[in-house]
Amino acid sequence: MTRSETHGTQRVAVLADSQNLYHTARSLHERNIDYAELLDAAVDGRSLTRAIAYVIKANAPEEESFFDALVDIGFETRIKEIRTFGDGSKKADWDVGMSLDAVSLAEHIDAVALCTGDGDFTRLCRHLQHEGVRVDVIAFEESTAEDLIAAADGFIDLGSDPDRFLL
Template sequence: MTEIHEGQRVAVLADSQNLYHSAQSVYSRNVDYSKMLEKAVMGRQLTRAIAYVIRADSPDEESFFEALRDIGFETKIKEIKTFGDGSKKADWDVGISLDAVTLADHVDTLILCTGDADFSRLCSHLRHEGVRVEVVAFEESAAADLKAAADSFIDMSKREDTFLL
């Protein structure tokens, strides 16, 4: 597996819904995306940073999307779907996975900012392809399978003053 070095090409994929709900449920705070990106990249060569977000018609979401772009994230936006029974669904699991597999040929390391267990198999696949996989998430909401499947895990909970607003 690729070790960490200055010239290493990295991509950061941030599952904003997962991060938001984790930070809110555990700390009632929001994620500092600027610090998260800085700490994830660790001085390496950032190839691409993508934040996957959901448009839910919240009052401050457009300013949040703009702030992400100002930090350096490309935003991919999905509309929330409301079903006939009133239930709502919106997730980016397939989109994140497809982007990760597509980016694998262009980076040395892929950094997943999520605690979602659904990405465990993706981590295994990427590592098999020779890509280093790092996970950045909150310990309290990060799946054990995901952490085990990655090359490294950065626990945002250990430095909440850094990673939270």
């Protein structure tokens, strides 16, 4: 029996840390994420409640078409501008935003798919489980924090099937 047969009635939210996925896919495989396949694997026959992609606006030439493609696939996009500091350093991440959305959604879902390898989400994972929410992590195993993998109820390694998950 597959997971989709046993959990077909679950309501799932998919939260994708696009910055983390992009940089990992580029550095490990020199390819991009196939977000349609990512969403399909994350939902896995369950009832999709929300799919949110957290993206950084860096004024790159292709980013608007990428944001549009995410919406066409079925993701809501949360867009944050990259911040440049006086010393020239840049920062942009969605850790707090993703965490707040996950906690806010917890009472409305049975499962969440965290699409990130960032170990900062380990505590969130445990909190959601304490609230009765199943947590699946979807990322590249070789760059995902071991603590996050250990804390999750399920893990999908995007690197295990690059022909499916990468463009």
